[in-house]
Amino acid sequence: MTDKIRFEHVTKIFKVRDTEQGKRALKEFTAVKDLNFSVKDGEFLTLVGPSGCGKSTLLDLLSGLTKPTSGRILLDGKEITGPGLDRGIVFQQYALFPWKTALGNIEFGLEAKGISKKERIELTRYYLSLVGLEGFEDRYPHELSGGMKQRVAIARSLAFNPDVLLMDEPFAALDAQTRETLQSELLRIWEKTKKTIIFITHGIDEAVYLGQRVAVMSTKPGSIKHMIDIPLDSRLNELDIRSHPEFVKARHQIWNLLHGNIYQAASI
Amino acid sequence: MSNTEKVIAVPIERRQQIHFSFHWLQKLVKQTAVIILLLLIWETVPRIGLVDAAFFPAFSDVVKSWWAMLVSGELFAHFTASIVRSLTGFILALLIAIPLGLLIGWYPLAKDLLNPILEIFRNTAALALLPVFMLLLGIGETSKIAIVLFACTWPVLLNTIAAVRNVDPLLIKSARSMNISSFKLFIKVILPASVPTIFTGIRMAGTGAILVLIAAEMVGAKEGLGYLITYSQYNFQIPEMYAGIITIALLGLLINQGLSVLERKFSKWKQPVQ
Numbered sequence: 061m062t063d064k065i066r067f068e069h070v071t072k073i074f075k076v077r078d079t080e081q082g083k084r085a086l087k088e089f090t091a092v093k094d095l096n097f098s099v100k101d102g103e104f105l106t107l108v109g110p111s112g113c114g115k116s117t118l119l120d121l122l123s124g125l126t127k128p129t130s131g132r133i134l135l136d137g138k139e140i141t142g143p144g145l146d147r148g149i150v151f152q153q154y155a156l157f158p159w160k161t162a163l164g165n166i167e168f169g170l171e172a173k174g175i176s177k178k179e180r181i182e183l184t185r186y187y188l189s190l191v192g193l194e195g196f197e198d199r200y201p202h203e204l205s206g207g208m209k210q211r212v213a214i215a216r217s218l219a220f221n222p223d224v225l226l227m228d229e230p231f232a233a234l235d236a237q238t239r240e241t242l243q244s245e246l247l248r249i250w251e252k253t254k255k256t257i258i259f260i261t262h263g264i265d266e267a268v269y270l271g272q273r274v275a276v277m278s279t280k281p282g283s284i285k286h287m288i289d290i291p292l293d294s295r296l297n298e299l300d301i302r303s304h305p306e307f308v309k310a311r312h313q314i315w316n317l318l319h320g321n322i323y324q325a326a327s328i
Numbered sequence: 329m330s331n332t333e334k335v336i337a338v339p340i341e342r343r344q345q346i347h348f349s350f351h352w353l354q355k356l357v358k359q360t361a362v363i364i365l366l367l368l369i370w371e372t373v374p375r376i377g378l379v380d381a382a383f384f385p386a387f388s389d390v391v392k393s394w395w396a397m398l399v400s401g402e403l404f405a406h407f408t409a410s411i412v413r414s415l416t417g418f419i420l421a422l423l424i425a426i427p428l429g430l431l432i433g434w435y436p437l438a439k440d441l442l443n444p445i446l447e448i449f450r451n452t453a454a455l456a457l458l459p460v461f462m463l464l465l466g467i468g469e470t471s472k473i474a475i476v477l478f479a480c481t482w483p484v485l486l487n488t489i490a491a492v493r494n495v496d497p498l499l500i501k502s503a504r505s506m507n508i509s510s511f512k513l514f515i516k517v518i519l520p521a522s523v524p525t526i527f528t529g530i531r532m533a534g535t536g537a538i539l540v541l542i543a544a545e546m547v548g549a550k551e552g553l554g555y556l557i558t559y560s561q562y563n564f565q566i567p568e569m570y571a572g573i574i575t576i577a578l579l580g581l582l583i584n585q586g587l588s589v590l591e592r593k594f595s596k597w598k599q600p601v602q
C-alpha cells in the first residue's frame with residue numbers, strides 16, 4: 061500500500077503574548093515539533109494524547125487551514141497548500157452553521173462541490189438516516205442536543221465523500237449507547253469506502269477499538285512518541301472484541317505510555 | 329395498583345390546568361394593569377381639580393379630540409407626512425449603511441481609512457446638526473429626510489461593521505475547510521451570521537428616526553406630527569396637542585412592532601433568550 065499522507069519534519073510554532081516581557085511582547089510556542097510519520101491509503105489511524113499536546117493543531121495542518129512553520133505535509137505525494145474537498149473534517153466543537161437546518165448544513169459541502177439540488181437532497185437524507193437522524197431535517201442546531209449536533213457534523217463531512225476523513229473527538233459528547241453505534245457505523249463505512257481516517261480521541265478504548273494503528277502523542281513540545289500496531293482483524297465480526305487478548309494488551313500498553321507521560325510532565 | 333396511580337394522577341393534572349389558565353390571566357392583567365391605572369389617574373386628576381384641566385385635560389377629552397381629528401382627516405394627513413419622511417430617511421439609511429458596513433467590516437484597509445470619521449460622527453448628536461441641515465437644505469422635505477437619514481445611518485453602520493467582525497471564527501474555519509471562495513464565504517457565512525447584530529442596529533435606527541423627525545418637525549415644518557404638537561400648543565388647542573403626542577407614541581409602537589416581526593422572521597434560527 062502507498063502512503064496517502066506523509067508528514068516530513070513538520071513543526072508548528074505559534075506566536076503568543078509574553079506577559080512577563082511586557083504587554084506587546086511575543087514569544088514563540090512550539091505546538092508540535094518535528095512530526096515524522098505517514099499514513100497508508102485506506103488506513104484507520106487513531107491519535108491519543110494529553111490535552112494540549114497538539115492533536116487539533118496536527119489536524120488543522122492536515123486540513124490546510126494552517127501552514128507548518130517548517131517541514132511539509134504530502135497528500136498523495138503532493139504538498140498540501142490549502143483546504144480541499146478531498147479532506148472532510150469533523151471539528152471538536154461541531155462548527156455547524158446556526159442559521160441552517162440540519163439539512164442545510166449537510167448540503168453546504170455538497171453545494172461547494174457543485175452537486176445538483178436534487179442529488180444534494182437525496183444524499184443529505186441518506187447521510188442523515190445513516191447517523192440516525194431521519195425526521196430531524198428541518199431542525200436548527202439550537203434545537204438539537206449536543207450529540208445530535210455532533211452527528212450532523214459527521215454526516216456533513218461524510219456527505220461530500222472525501223478521500224480522507226479528519227475527525228477531532230467526534231464522539232466525545234455522545235452517550236455510551238450512541239457512541240458504540242456510531243463507532244461500528246464508522247468502521248462499516250470505512251470498510252465499505254476504504255477512506256483514510258485520522259481520528260482523535262481521549263478514550264484509549266475507542267482508540268484501540270477503531271484504529272489499525274494508534275499514535276500516542278506526548279506534550280511539551282507535542283510530538284508522536286509511539287506508534288502502536290493493533291493486530292486485530294475486522295472488529296465487526298468479533299463479538300466481544302474488548303476482551304480479546306490483543307485488545308487488552310494494546311490498551312494496557314497505551315495506558316502506561318500516557319501515564320508515564322504525566323509523571324514526566326509533573327517532574328519538569 | 330393502577331387504580332391508586334389514577335387517583336393520584338388526576339388531581340395533579342387538574343391542578344396544572346388551573347394553574348396554567350391562572351398564569352395566562354395573570355399575564356394579561358400584569359401587562360395591562362399599569363396602563364389602565366395610569367389612564368385612570370389621567371382621567372381623574374384633572375377632573376377633581378388636582379391639576380389645571382386647561383393644561384392637562386382629562387383622558388376622555390383627549391380621546392374625543394383625537395377622534396374628531398381622525399374623522400376630519402387632519403390627523404391622517406399629519407401622520408402620513410411623518411411616516412413618509414421617516415420611512416424614506418430610514419430606508420435610504422439602510423441602503424447606504426448596510427453595504428458600506430459590510431465593506432468596512434470585511435476589508436481592514438477600509439476600516440483603517442474610515443475609522444476616524446466614523447468615530448467623530450457617531451459621537452455627534454444628530455439633533456445638534458439640525459440647524460446646519462436647515463440652513464443648507466431649507467425647511468422642506470429634503471432637510472427632514474436628510475436628518476433622519478443621518479441619524480439612522482450610524483447605528484446601522486456601526487452594528488453592521490461589528491457584526492462582520494464578530495462572526496465566529498470557527499464557522500469561517502469550517503466553511504473554509506470546504507474550500508469555498510472568499511466571495512461565497514461572504515455570501516453564505518459572513519452575511520447570514522451578521523443578520524442578528526445588523527438588526528439590533530436597525531431597531532435602534534427605527535427609534536432614532538421618530539425622535540429626530542419629530543424634533544425637526546417641531547422646529548420648522550408645515551405638516552407632520554411634530555408640527556401638529558407645536559401648532560396646537562401655540563393656538564392653545566391643548567387636547568389636540570395631547571392627541572398628537574398619543575399618535576406619536578402609537579407611531580413609535582407601530583414601527584417597533586413592525587421591526588420586531590421582521591427581526592423574528594430573519595433570525596428564527598437564533599436560540600430564543602429566556
Ligand SMILES: Nc1ncnc2c1ncn2[C@@H]1O[C@H](COP(=O)(O)OP(=O)(O)OP(=O)(O)O)[C@@H](O)[C@H]1O
Pocket residue numbers: 074075076089091109110111112113114115116117118152
Ligand atoms: N492559534 C493558536 N495560537 C497560540 N497557541 C495555540 C493556538 N492553537 C493552539 N495553540 C496551543 O497549541 C497547543 C496545542 O493545542 P491543540 O488545540 O492542538 O491541543 P489538543 O491536543 O487538541 O488538546 P485537546 O485534547 O484539549 O483538544 C496548546 O498548548 C495550545 O495552547
Ligand SMILES: [Mg+2]
Pocket residue numbers: 115116117152228
Ligand atoms: Mg483538540
